[in-house]
Amino acid sequence: MFKVLLSRYQQTQLAPHRLGFLAGGVLLVLSFAWWAAQMLGRWQGLALPSAVVPMFLHGYSMTYSFFPLFMLGFIYTAGPRWLGVASPSRAVYAPIMLGYLLGGLLVLASATNTTLLSWGIVLQLTAWLAGLALWLRAIFASSVQDQLHARMVALGFALGAVGLSLALYWALSGEYSAWFAAVQIGIWGLLLPVFLAVSHRMIPFFSASALPIYTPWRPKWWLYTLVGCSLLRLVLIGFAINTLVVDAVMASILLYTTWRWDLKKSFQVKLLAMLHAAFAWAGVAMLLSVISDVLQLYGHLGLGFAPLHALTLGFFCCMLLAFVTRVTLGHSGRPLLAGGLAWTCYWLMQGVALARVVGELMPSIQALAYAVAASLAMVAILSWSRVYLPMYWQARVDGGAG
Template sequence: MRMKFSEDQDKNFFFSQPHQPFFVLAFINAIVTMVVFLLAYKGYIFLSISPTDFHFYGLTYLVFTPAFLGFLFTTFPKFTSTDAIEKKIYIHIFTILYFGAILFLLGSIVSPFLSSIALLLVFYAHFRGFLILKNMYDTTTMEDKQDIFWILFSMGFGVLSHFLFIVAQIFYMPLMELATEISMYLYLFLLTFSVAQRMVPFFSHCMNDKNTKLLQTVFVLLSFHILLEAIYSNSSFPIDFVLAYVIGRELLRWELPFPNPNPLLWILHISLYWVPLGFFLGGLTNFISLITDIQFLALDTHTLILGFVFTILIGFGTRVTLGHSGNMMQADKWTTYLFYWTQVVVVMRILVSLIAAFGWNIMVLFDISVTAWLLMFIFWAVRFFRVLIAGKKLTP
């Protein structure tokens, strides 16, 4: 359904809806942080924190978190039947995130002190965003609050993991592994899955009864995964196999109409199919690593985060951008090719891990995978930034 859109755009169109500035910031950060990480990983520049920690923090809290906030600031009022967020409130949070991102990128290169200030700024914005969503949850009069509870709950784990990262980085580094595990599974994955299980069946006109225990079951299993990893690295493989089975069976029960001729739908379906595959590969590689010396260079988390979270981010981000700008809710050839390219990014990163497991030199393939990531975000920006910034109408 095409949304109503005024042709009389004001001069501040860029800030007229929450998702616009936050999406632009997230996509610019996706490009810049990956370039800096590539240069640091290859030894061309030296960072005040490890390249791995920079990579994790940059993607989790400078890319995915602004994208999440932009999406939820736009959709959560609809989910909760509450008033839209005031412009001055979300602009304030955006401004803090903007300066926090700049300070983090500069501080990581030139000054640990600036980097520490940046961590606090970005955390403040993240925490404030969580409180805004919590206020909407607390004031809603809706009776069925299950889905919005899990969205808010997982955002809370994002704040917790963010806090643990800062404590680990500044005071106590052994906390870093726990911060990473919580952020990957109880924040990035659980929040995205909570939204997906609500919206994808609805968009796909799937009429099967809702599994009210699904998110609770997934949360318990994810918690056991984190606990086992805290006890002994790679010991979570049984839980990964169970998660693959539980979520795979649920996706089959939904009877998603795939393959689907509508790219705006099949990109969402593909992202969901990566979930059981990601957990299965995670279980398999963790088991192999447990009984051998073979290491797979984080294949499990990259398959899950890129295959599912990244892919559905592009799908939902494109859908929201089109639907809230007065453009037709349909994917042209350019957009469709971008959706195909998301899978190139995922597959290339999986190949990097597999090559590393064989002990071969990964640098050429690593460069190709990073280039694929950069091209994805650059071409998406070329296509959609003019929509987000100025409300332009797209032509096929």
Template sequence: MTESKRPRIPRGLKADGAALWSYGFRPFFLGGAIWAVLTMILWIATLALGLPLGGDFGAPLWHAHEMIFGFAPAVLAGFLLTAIPNWTGSLPVSGAPLIWLVSLWFAGRVAMAAAALTGVPIASMLDAAFLPVFLALCLREIIRGGKWGDVKVLAGVFAISLGSLGFHLAVALGGTPQIWLRGAVAGYVVLVMIIGGRILPSFTRNWLNQHGQGPMPVAYNRFDMGVILFSALALAAWVALPGERLIAPMALVAAGLNAARLARWRGWAVRAEWLLLVLHLAYAFVPLGFLAIALAAEGRILQVSALHVLTVGVIATMMLAVMTRATRGHTGRPLTASGWTVLSYLCLFAAALARPLADLAGWPWLMTASGALWSLAFTLFIAEYGGMLLRMRRKPRADSA
């Protein structure tokens, strides 16, 4: 079949359509932020009032699931549906296909929250459908663009999709799905290491060039490849045997390697611009996350605290950093952070650190504070960036995603 006769996905920016459906980052960043706030409110209300949230899944599993397989995939989808067209030189998926994809994600959120009414089998089927469909769409776009080198990014998406399917299978068989939750978290962390190693040196180099400063960040090389591979092995060991003390040395080495990798990108040189500095600070949670894994393996903190350093610290802070930068860049705004944006970053950093500190210091009130800070961070994002995502069209900037 010739290229001209292939069925094509409708795409591109349409002047007569709703701005929300013109680019993947718009509905998914906004939907992900709204869901981040709602899930935390529902979780706190469930703890306080005993709401039957999640039905037979149980409220704790629902909470864990919706952070890892509800909020995070939305932001990931928004990023990749925006980044892949930049990588391949194609136009973005938009219009009806984008609406259907967002609707599939939203159906999963409703089904999981109302599992007491729909039942676990229906909720599982609706929820588990999104990630494989999204993965197939990304794979198609990369193949059509001939960018085979970018397929490695989808390995993390595959791990997350596998984690989602494994979660539902474990629940259906009466088992415990924690290993699948950890597997998905590991997939996100690997994505942060891969994509972070791509965008942080690039964006930092561009900023330093514009401001006539040097030396430049070290470009991606074999050291980066080695760090990612060793870190992935350490994460695999943590997924399989999180409580084994033998994991601690591996995790500590991974922490040191990632700290050295981060230092090579010269984040301190861009401290004048928070929109760029935040990417470096978010990546700093990768070595902190491995340190938390080591502490948990030694019994110094709870396993759930180590998990929160990875989910809130590594995943959510990097996602918020990317959401703010990509939104500003792709709506033609200056690539500089406002005071409210900086406050949202600080709230999320504090939320990430509060949970393990609650264990180390014995202050349980920090757990409640962590939830409140999380909600405030994403509420600030919605308040400042919601209008940009919904209705404002400007020419995108090149250095944005």
């Protein structure tokens, strides 16, 4: 048994994405399992015990728990190719990823003991700073002229460190404002800029590779404008200023991009359609934000958390599932084909996003919508994980390296 476990661990060390995706997958399952239990309990009118206020733990874990590990796994694998530098050694990246994983486990365990929250965030912040330093070292060592995407990722990582620092202050002091700032920075400073940078670089590339007649479109102004708007939105939120104008600009660009990248044509290839359909949620989320902003200007409550969950569950989580599936298949030596399981799990996750948004728009069925979202999420994530997570400790099927 020990030899088997050792062999599997060694396999996870063959490429950064293996360990990063496996560790991220573990936290993905656990984070959603805890959230699902809370949602199902709410549906039944039960308040499940938690040492940390559930909303606070949910906001932190869904922002900083699993996404960063997937990001590290991807950027340490693909990033060196972007920059023309050597890949980091496992002696360097493995402690970073394992430290972040351990921190994430402690944060989730803080539902039973609040002391674990601070220790978990300390570990995650320390690991993240080391991960940021490793990525910056790669950028500084590169002589490639086009470093736009690499630097945008670095910017997101740096703001992520700021967010984690504020989260630690929240854990130590209990200050709500620190938690709120940490989550907002995580969404608009870390997650959205990184997802935009990777989408801008990879979706047109993948589309041109998979479709017979396709002209990639990815102007630099697109990324500068959207990331700039995301950061401006973060500032406006900090000063409690209505974000209508910024949201309208972002919605217009993102919805146009969905059309320009040809969502309809992408359905010729399922694996490609998964990327495009996930990206479409970004424009929908910002359009919902515009509607909510207008309602608030006229004294109404707005659309609640509908825009936020369209962005986080629709864009971030669906894109994560689509992108990680593609990278996993390609780097495990398997054909780039979305089989029935991946395709089904992906659309179940789309259903999670839709149910969560509908629950905000229709308060009369909110509890039921929460239960539906929670149930779909667990079926999708557990089914996907059962098949894909073992690939990270298995040898490539084509006998190749990595």
